Amino acid sequence: xxxxxxxxxxxxxxxxxxxxxxxxxxxxxxxxxxxxxxxxxxxxxxxxxxxxxxxxxxxxxxxxxxxxxxxxxxxxxxxxxxxxxxxxxxxxxxxxxxxxxxxxxxxxxxxxxxxxxxxxxxxxxxxxxxxxxxxxxxxxxxxxxxxxxxxxxxxxxxxxxxxxxxxxxxxxxxxxxxxxxxxxxxxxxxxxxxxxxxxxxxxxxxxxxxxxxxxxxxxxxxxxxxxxxxxxxxxxxxxxxxxxxxxxxxxxxxxxxxxxxxxxxxxxxxxxxxxxxxxxxxxxxxxxxxxxxxxxxxxxxxxxxxxxxxxxxxxxxxxxxxxxxxxxxxxxxxxxxxxxxxxxxxxxxxxxxxxxxxxxxxxxxxxxxxxxxxxxxxxxxxxxxxxxxxxxxxxxxxxxxxxxxxxxxxxxxxxxxxxxxxxxxxxxxxxxxxxxxxxxxxxxxxxxxxxxxxxxxxxxxxxxxxxxxxxxxxxxxxxxxxxxxxx
Numbered sequence: 001x002x003x004x005x006x007x008x009x010x011x012x013x014x015x016x017x018x019x020x021x022x023x024x025x026x027x028x029x030x031x032x033x034x035x036x037x038x039x040x041x042x043x044x045x046x047x048x049x050x051x052x053x054x055x056x057x058x059x060x061x062x063x064x065x066x067x068x069x070x071x072x073x074x075x076x077x078x079x080x081x082x083x084x085x086x087x088x089x090x091x092x093x094x095x096x097x098x099x100x101x102x103x104x105x106x107x108x109x110x111x112x113x114x115x116x117x118x119x120x121x122x123x124x125x126x127x128x129x130x131x132x133x134x135x136x137x138x139x140x141x142x143x144x145x146x147x148x149x150x151x152x153x154x155x156x157x158x159x160x161x162x163x164x165x166x167x168x169x170x171x172x173x174x175x176x177x178x179x180x181x182x183x184x185x186x187x188x189x190x191x192x193x194x195x196x197x198x199x200x201x202x203x204x205x206x207x208x209x210x211x212x213x214x215x216x217x218x219x220x221x222x223x224x225x226x227x228x229x230x231x232x233x234x235x236x237x238x239x240x241x242x243x244x245x246x247x248x249x250x251x252x253x254x255x256x257x258x259x260x261x262x263x264x265x266x267x268x269x270x271x272x273x274x275x276x277x278x279x280x281x282x283x284x285x286x287x288x289x290x291x292x293x294x295x296x297x298x299x300x301x302x303x304x305x306x307x308x309x310x311x312x313x314x315x316x317x318x319x320x321x322x323x324x325x326x327x328x329x330x331x332x333x334x335x336x337x338x339x340x341x342x343x344x345x346x347x348x349x350x351x352x353x354x355x356x357x358x359x360x361x362x363x364x365x366x367x368x369x370x371x372x373x374x375x376x377x378x379x380x381x382x383x384x385x386x387x388x389x390x391x392x393x394x395x396x397x398x399x400x401x402x403x404x405x406x407x408x409x410x411x412x413x414x415x416x417x418x419x420x421x422x423x424x425x426x427x428x429x430x431x432x433x434x435x436x437x438x439x440x441x442x443x444x445x446x447x448x449x450x451x452x453x454x455x456x457x458x459x460x461x462x463x464x465x466x467x468x469x470x471x472x473x474x475x476x477x478x479x480x481x482x483x484x485x486x487x
Contacts, residue, residue, distance in 0.1 A: 007094035009033075009040035012188040012212055014050055015195035017057035018205025024049050031188060034101035034333040034340075035324050035370045043188045046213040051180065051222035054209035058151040058178035059228055061206030067148070067176060075123045078173055080201040081194075082119030085112060085166075088197070092190050096162060097324040099187040101333030101371065102287050104325050111163045118166040121453045122473070126174035129474055141485045146478040148176040149254060150230030153223040155215075155244070156191070157235045158184035158335050159290040159393075165191055168233045171473035173207070180229065181210045182219050186336050188212050215240060227251045231476070234258070235292075237391070238416075238462045256476050257465040258292070258458060260391045261419030264412035265295030266434065269303040271424035271446070277312055283422060283448040285319065285375045288334055289395040292463075293420045293442070293449060297388060298399040299408050305401040309379065312399070313358050316375050321364040331395060333371045340371035343394030347376060350387045350396075356380040360395065383411055391417065405434065413439045419459035422448050441467070 012031065013020040027045040032038070044050075066074070085092065092115075093108035102111075133143040152172050156165045161183065172179050183191035191210060198208045213219030220240075224232055224247040231254035234244055238259045248255060265283060267276055283295040300308045324332040334340040347361050360376030375395040381388055388398050402408040412421060420442040425431050431445045441459040444450060451457070454470035466476060 057206035079123035419463035
């Protein structure tokens with residue numbers, strides 16, 4: 001049965017200086033529903049001209065009342081944004097589901113509440129931020145204070161559109177910055193509604209701006225190149241991150257990158273397989289596997305390898321692939337035809353490399369339209385397989401046995417990525433020992449996707465630059481000055 005909805009898709013305009021506006025050249029592009037391949041609406045296609053207008057508005061607002069507003073008042077506005085997100089939760093969840101192809105139940109239970117919590121968290125956290133003072137004998141007093149970093153370009157991804165945008169925008173606003181946002185072209189709707197929410201919450205005109213469009217030679221490039229943009233916060237894949245870094249170099253922008261992952265999920269024989277399998281179902285296939293933190297490389301200690309594989313495959317076969325608005329759907333549609341074709345190309349590669357496809361690997365029966373793919377388990381591949389080494393970013397995992405702890409640590413680290421890792425063991429010493437050897441920014445033991453927003457989040461190697469969360473976000477979105485008073 002489908003979830004009944006009265007929510008209609010929206011046509012998406014730019015939001016500049018507190019107003020929704022069309023592109024100067026009137027250009028638009030279509031927004032496609034990945035579950036049906038139908039046109040949801042049109043999106044204004046911005047470029048350099050719209051970015052120039054948005055940056056100018058953000059620069060003016062940076063020196064306006066947002067700058068002089070008492071921190072308690074700014075905190076109230078940021079908290080109000082979170083409140084308004086919750087008031088419009090079901091609407092936002094439907095729009096997110098239509099844009100991304102993810103199940104409505106997932107958007108409604110995770111994406112939208114977490115987006116609201118990002119604002120609630122930083123509304124509280126910003127009030128407690130302090131700075132240092134140091135007495136240098138009887139010679140001088142040194143103290144520091146924070147100021148906004150300036151105009152921040154936020155370029156966001158398509159997989160968790162509202163959640164990840166708010167994860168960046170909330171601390172950006174908390175520290176008194178202004179923003180120019182470019183949503184992913186495939187998922188523009190919830191970002192557009194968020195602009196309505198910011199205005200209703202009392203954010204002054206020009207503080208938050210939104211320009212729709214594409215990346216290279218378009219809106220994304222215009223933001224990263226703009227000399228009046230002081231910092232770039234980007235979530236996406238490494239190739240785009242490299243391009244942004246090059247274009248931002250001329251003006252020495254401050255950069256924060258959260259990039260891809262090919263994350264190991266290491267299962268030792270002493271772990272609780274019931275718990276392991278249920279969590280691994282989520283860490284493999286939640287959001288159609290379109291999560292940079294998904295544990296797509298599964299390593300299982302040989303004594304329990306066959307049992308795990310049998311039980312895991314049986315459990316995966318119970319997952320329902322279906323329309324995102326059906327209440328019992330576990331796996332929805334991939335985000336676009338382009339991405340659907342890319343993920344399927346890896347299944348072709350797996351066949352060429354001699355893999356056994358234990359489950360999935362094909363479009364589910366009964367779906368002639370939409371970008372649907374059954375959850376897929378690949379076995380029989382070696383460590384040098386492209387499917388083992390490259391980020392697929394879909395409902396596809398590889399499962400491989402291991403014999404020795406040293407062996408699995410070496411294989412887990414044998415990648416250009418270093419975002420996250422998961423360890424399953426009831427041996428406390430082993431948990432610490434292995435965790436300290438893994439080259440990843442986030443390491444979970446006997447859990448996955450458990451977050452405390454005070455803790456550092458980010459990757460190493462090709463998985464990112466810098467950390468966010470708590471004081472790490474505050475540090476990125478502010479500049480510290482030190483004042484020395486000679487006594």
